[in-house]
Amino acid sequence: MALLKRFQTVRRQYEHMKSLGVDPFGIKMEKLLSPTEAIINGRKTILIGTNNYLGLTFDPRCQAASAETAYLSGTGTTGSRIANGSYAEHTTLESDLADFYGKKQAMVFSTGYQANLGIISTIAGPDDFLLLDADSHASIYDGAKLGTATVIRFRHNDPNDLDRRLNALQDKPGNKIIVLEGIYSMLGDKAPLTDFVAVKKKYANAYIVLDEAHSMGVLGQTGRGLCQEENVEADIDFIVGTFSKSLGAVGGFCVSDSPEFDLLRLVCRPYMFTASLPPATIASVKTALRIIQQEPQLRYRLWQNVEFFYNQLAQLGFRLGKNKSPVVPIYLPNVEVGTLFWQNLLKNGVYANIVMPPATPMGTVLLRCSICSAHERQQLQKVVDILKKTAEEVGYFAVQTQQKFAVA
Amino acid sequence: MSTLQISHVFPKVIAILQRYNKSGGTVHISVQTDLSSDLNLDSLTVMDLIMDLEQEFNISIPMNVMSEIKTAGDLTSTIVKLASV
Numbered sequence: 057m058a059l060l061k062r063f064q065t066v067r068r069q070y071e072h073m074k075s076l077g078v079d080p081f082g083i084k085m086e087k088l089l090s091p092t093e094a095i096i097n098g099r100k101t102i103l104i105g106t107n108n109y110l111g112l113t114f115d116p117r118c119q120a121a122s123a124e125t126a127y128l129s130g131t132g133t134t135g136s137r138i139a140n141g142s143y144a145e146h147t148t149l150e151s152d153l154a155d156f157y158g159k160k161q162a163m164v165f166s167t168g169y170q171a172n173l174g175i176i177s178t179i180a181g182p183d184d185f186l187l188l189d190a191d192s193h194a195s196i197y198d199g200a201k202l203g204t205a206t207v208i209r210f211r212h213n214d215p216n217d218l219d220r221r222l223n224a225l226q227d228k229p230g231n232k233i234i235v236l237e238g239i240y241s242m243l244g245d246k247a248p249l250t251d252f253v254a255v256k257k258k259y260a261n262a263y264i265v266l267d268e269a270h271s272m273g274v275l276g277q278t279g280r281g282l283c284q285e286e287n288v289e290a291d292i293d294f295i296v297g298t299f300s301k302s303l304g305a306v307g308g309f310c311v312s313d314s315p316e317f318d319l320l321r322l323v324c325r326p327y328m329f330t331a332s333l334p335p336a337t338i339a340s341v342k343t344a345l346r347i348i349q350q351e352p353q354l355r356y357r358l359w360q361n362v363e364f365f366y367n368q369l370a371q372l373g374f375r376l377g378k379n380k381s382p383v384v385p386i387y388l389p390n391v392e393v394g395t396l397f398w399q400n401l402l403k404n405g406v407y408a409n410i411v412m413p414p415a416t417p418m419g420t421v422l423l424r425c426s427i428c429s430a431h432e433r434q435q436l437q438k439v440v441d442i443l444k445k446t447a448e449e450v451g452y453f454a455v456q457t458q459q460k461f462a463v464a
Numbered sequence: 465m466s467t468l469q470i471s472h473v474f475p476k477v478i479a480i481l482q483r484y485n486k487s488g489g490t491v492h493i494s495v496q497t498d499l500s501s502d503l504n505l506d507s508l509t510v511m512d513l514i515m516d517l518e519q520e521f522n523i524s525i526p527m528n529v530m531s532e533i534k535t536a537g538d539l540t541s542t543i544v545k546l547a548s549v
Contacts, residue, residue, distance in 0.1 A: 209514075209527065211515060221524050224524060225524075413506075415508075
């Protein structure tokens with residue numbers, strides 16, 4: 057049998073997209089100019105398709121810390137922490153993270169994906185139950201798949217559905233580990249965390265793992281995320297996060313008060329069997345972590361930008377996600393209009409993300425826009441104008457009035 | 465929960481599967497109907513289908529057993545097993 061035969065449907069869909077002249081997976085940033093601009097296809101393009109919520113990728117302090125550390129400590133660690141040793145940077149970042157969250161322990165992973173993979177696959181054992189929100193990120197599903205627990209999905213953001221399922225498991229002795237996200241990456245909606253915590257507290261041996269990948273630095277008074285905003289930090293057993301979004305680098309982490317936490321370093325394979333983060337990356341992360349605590353104005357600016365962008369688009373008649381969030385999804389009527397919209401938008405000088413089935417449920421097609429605190433007001437105004445122009449070019453408003461789109 | 469009979473479960477499974485049957489009537493759903501090759505359901509759609517069935521029968525179908533479910537008949541026997549314990 058031919059190799060990869062089972063992915064023929066994926067190939068057909070991709071070929072179809074390319075036949076329409078669109079290749080969103082082949083985008084090349086030829087040169088980055090700033091957190092909000094790049095050269096794509098030889099043209100200066102405004103970026104609204106990143107996760108660079110606080111614009112720290114070009115912060116001179118982070119850049120300097122990274123460059124200086126590369127000179128002092130070298131470009132890489134060439135190995136894993138258990139086999140080749142931890143660097144001072146790894147352990148000091150871990151204590152910085154534990155201090156930031158007010159938790160006893162922190163563990164740094166090489167990516168956010170690996171943090172979820174490692175934590176979820178390891179803390180739930182063969183007699184335990186993992187309860188995943190249906191809209192969970194792939195890293196959460198993959199963590200569940202790598203592990204040995206029984207995996208149950210509950211309806212997205214539905215504490216009652218979780219309650220019903222936990223209730224049915226009451227007689228089973230294993231731990232019940234609930235996995236949630238602070239902000240969901242595609243629709244930008246938040247988990248009703250206080251309600252989920254209330255459900256968790258009804259049951260014995262129930263724990264919450266909260267992935268704050270898109271909410272760290274974005275929500276909460278000092279940027280600790282949704283758990284801080286909803287004031288339930290003590291009830292979240294494991295917080296997972298990433299350095300690749302608001303902190304502008306790469307890497308992942310988990311913080312917890314669990315007394316057994318340190319044991320994970322000896323049993324969590326996605327932590328053990330991979331090269332550790334280069335010290336230069338860690339230096340920029342440490343600097344960024346300090347900045348997000350000391351400079352709340354970055355968050356205020358982000359949310360002012362969100363307010364402006366969302367309101368402008370809503371007024372123009374774009375169909376948006378329900379919540380105001382740094383992730384602003386625009387619902388598009390179908391794959392054909394969606395791909396044309398995305399392609400024309402790029403030609404007109406704006407890069408956003410297109411998200412299509414099978415990656416989205418119920419045939420939904422989304423143009424995912426993400427806002428950065430470094431977006432200037434006139435830049436966002438330009439994006440709004442270009443979105444309007446592009447929508448008119450592809451007949452978006454006409455189709456939208458005729459057709460009732462699938463609601464997420 | 466009391467024991468459910470296949471004769472009781474199967475018609476309900478068919479009724480829910482019909483919502484996902486986009487063949488325009490060319491696929492008649494039977495015990496052998498394959499979710500992937502006959503109904504052309506991708507993995508995400510299968511997860512939505514599972515949610516609907518879970519709600520109908522007030523059960524949780526673990527993802528771990530989903531890889532063994534290929535046909536409408538497999539679905540029915542899984543539901544009977546889960547609802548009867």
